[in-house]
Amino acid sequence: MVTATTDGIKISVETEYQPTYSSPTQFHYVFTYKITIENLSDQTFQLLSRHWYIYDANRDLKEVEGEGVVGEQPILEPGQHHQYVSGCNLKSGMGKMHGTYTMERVMDGKKFEVKIPEFTMFVPYKLN
Numbered sequence: 630m631v632t633a634t635t636d637g638i639k640i641s642v643e644t645e646y647q648p649t650y651s652s653p654t655q656f657h658y659v660f661t662y663k664i665t666i667e668n669l670s671d672q673t674f675q676l677l678s679r680h681w682y683i684y685d686a687n688r689d690l691k692e693v694e695g696e697g698v699v700g701e702q703p704i705l706e707p708g709q710h711h712q713y714v715s716g717c718n719l720k721s722g723m724g725k726m727h728g729t730y731t732m733e734r735v736m737d738g739k740k741f742e743v744k745i746p747e748f749t750m751f752v753p754y755k756l757n
Contacts, residue, residue, distance in 0.1 A: 633746035637670025638705075638732060642748045647716070653752075658722040660750040664698070665712045666730070668705035673735040675704045676711070679728060681745070686723035704735065722752035 632641045643663045650659040668674060681693040696702065703711040717726065727747035733740045 631746040635743040638743045639667040641665040656720045667710040678731045681728040686721040
């Protein structure tokens with residue numbers, strides 16, 4: 630698990646290779662990642678959008694931007710957390726991701742970026 634905290638918002642990431650949905654002979658490797666967003670501050674925030682950088686070891690780079698996370702724009706009161714699972718396809722079986730969430734402080738509408746820490750994705754047998 631990797632974590633990063635920005636302005637009282639803690640982001641934790643866990644990844645898992647999904648062999649059932651992958652097809653190595655067709656260069657198709659599927660990974661899931663579970664994100665936990667924790668509000669460690671004394672303010673209420675809403676997650677507005679995401680911006681991802683996805684690097685495949687074959688030198689492919691994809692950028693993904695959009696509203697919310699998996700169709701939601703969660704509001705986090707102090708001490709609350711939000712968790713979701715999403716996925717990523719790679720051609721090489723090895724890669725990494727990182728990015729940012731745009732958050733808004735509910736009290737005054739101030740927007741700011743929260744760092745999503747860099748995490749790696751590896752097919753387990755590729756590490757041998």
